Amino acid sequence: MQMIPTKNIKEASQGLRALAHETRLAVLCHLLQGPMCVQELMAATGASQSNLSQHLSKMRLMGILESEKRGQHVYYRIANPDFGELVLALKRIYCPDMCS
Amino acid sequence: MQMIPTKNIKEASQGLRALAHETRLAVLCHLLQGPMCVQELMAATGASQSNLSQHLSKMRLMGILESEKRGQHVYYRIANPDFGELVLALKRIYCPDMCS
DNA sequence: TTGACTTATCATCATATTCTAATATATTCG
DNA sequence: CGAATATATTAGAATATGATGATAAGTCAA
Numbered sequence: 001m002q003m004i005p006t007k008n009i010k011e012a013s014q015g016l017r018a019l020a021h022e023t024r025l026a027v028l029c030h031l032l033q034g035p036m037c038v039q040e041l042m043a044a045t046g047a048s049q050s051n052l053s054q055h056l057s058k059m060r061l062m063g064i065l066e067s068e069k070r071g072q073h074v075y076y077r078i079a080n081p082d083f084g085e086l087v088l089a090l091k092r093i094y095c096p097d098m099c100s
Numbered sequence: 101m102q103m104i105p106t107k108n109i110k111e112a113s114q115g116l117r118a119l120a121h122e123t124r125l126a127v128l129c130h131l132l133q134g135p136m137c138v139q140e141l142m143a144a145t146g147a148s149q150s151n152l153s154q155h156l157s158k159m160r161l162m163g164i165l166e167s168e169k170r171g172q173h174v175y176y177r178i179a180n181p182d183f184g185e186l187v188l189a190l191k192r193i194y195c196p197d198m199c200s
Numbered sequence: 201t202t203g204a205c206t207t208a209t210c211a212t213c214a215t216a217t218t219c220t221a222a223t224a225t226a227t228t229c230g
Numbered sequence: 231c232g233a234a235t236a237t238a239t240t241a242g243a244a245t246a247t248g249a250t251g252a253t254a255a256g257t258c259a260a
Contacts, residue, residue: 005198008194009122009126009129010122011194013119013121013122013124013125014120015193016119016125016190017117019116019120020120021113021248022113023248024113025113026106037207038207039207048251049206049207050251051248051250052207053207056207069256069257071206071257072257074208082189083189085189085192086189088185089183089188090112090115093112093115093180093186094108094111094115095105095108095112121218139237148220150238150239151220153239154238156238157238169237171227171228172228172236172237173236173237174238201260203260204257204258204259205259206255207254207255209252209253209254209255210254212249212250213248214247215247216246217244217246218243219242221242222239223239223241224238224239225236225238225239226236227235227236229232229233
């Protein structure tokens, strides 16, 4: 196991912080199934429009999500498939009962 | 990819929060090499004694680390090897240049 | 153009996190 | 015992983060 360079620790910890919230982690999990628009994510997470928009904005700024406007809807998707691996590692830790 | 149950999202996001700090992530990375005592971790991270102790305490309470007292030193180690996988996923995202 | 709808942004308040400094506890050694 | 060392705990101030409500801006359809 090789050490992460100090200069990257900062970036990685900022990225983690952008995931370390119940709503944002739920969004990430839902988006693993494919792109969704804000309305759909509102329904899926139960967050309010304003609140969700701010969470999505933060994740986009941190490079976790990408967005694309189609008509009056904005679709969000995961920017980097490696986040799927990260969620898998999370599942091994926090959902040991799930056979994945 | 199977969805993480809502009831576990909370726990997982709390766990992530316990990692989402520059000092704590650095500690985790160092401990991947093996157990270390507080002094060694102070030298490795540059954090102050009190500050580091609080970070270690939080990680221990969150089940990320375990500690063992040996003489006047307290050795910390990673409680769950799956956190190593999580760090590997982080490396793929934030250190794409590192050939790991 | 007007009105409904979708999303983003802003201001503000509430809460959580982090750091520092001081102090406490425990262990070892002389 | 008393001093030195290692670690933990506490209180407080500073800062960051999160939720809400109001509003703005873009799109569509009548």
